[in-house]
Amino acid sequence: xxxxxxxxxGCFKITPDGRRLFFPWGILGxxxxxxxxxxxxxxxxxxxxxxxxxxxxxxxxxxxxxYALEIATAAFLIALYLAWMxxxxxxxxxxxxxxxxxxxxxxxAHAHGAVVLWLLEIAALAFVGSxxxxxxxxxxxWFIALASIVFFGLSAAMTARMLVLRRRxxxxxx
Numbered sequence: 001x002x003x004x005x006x007x008x009x010g011c012f013k014i015t016p017d018g019r020r021l022f023f024p025w026g027i028l029g030x031x032x033x034x035x036x037x038x039x040x041x042x043x044x045x046x047x048x049x050x051x052x053x054x055x056x057x058x059x060x061x062x063x064x065x066x067y068a069l070e071i072a073t074a075a076f077l078i079a080l081y082l083a084w085m086x087x088x089x090x091x092x093x094x095x096x097x098x099x100x101x102x103x104x105x106x107x108x109a110h111a112h113g114a115v116v117l118w119l120l121e122i123a124a125l126a127f128v129g130s131x132x133x134x135x136x137x138x139x140x141x142w143f144i145a146l147a148s149i150v151f152f153g154l155s156a157a158m159t160a161r162m163l164v165l166r167r168r169x170x171x172x173x174x
């Protein structure tokens with residue numbers, strides 16, 4: 001599928017009885033039942049649009065305004081999401097079900113697709129390698145190099161985990 005489809009999939013779950021659940025706080029909160037197939041499709045598209053526009057705004061604010069504008073943009077996006085959830089969640093039925101990290105990662109792994117996951121894995125490992133290179137060549141930038149190694153190392157480990165989950169659950173219908 002695609003990168004943003006994969007991110008979006010981590011917020012949704014279809015139960016064995018066919019109910020469609022939305023987890024606005026991911027694995028940290030409980031789910032909300034979505035009444036109709038149409039509502040489910042619309043909410044998935046809205047979450048996906050929020051993620052895309054949020055990423056564009058964050059990257060744009062960093063490129064054109066620096067860290068202060070990026071922090072302000074992130075705060076605005078968080079406030080917007082909270083306001084949206086305050087409006088949306090009272091209209092949905094609270095299910096009380098939880099989303100496990102394994103379920104979220106498996107759903108994302110299948111939605112991303114093998115090609116996207118492999119590209120993400122290669123890119124993360126390349127950034128780890130770049131961090132090691134910077135650490136060797138310019139030790140004065142050790143903090144940036146170490147941050148790159150840690151962040152992209154964790155990203156590579158998570159992506160590797162999703163590749164394993166994708167392979168293990170290949171026979172499960174999504």
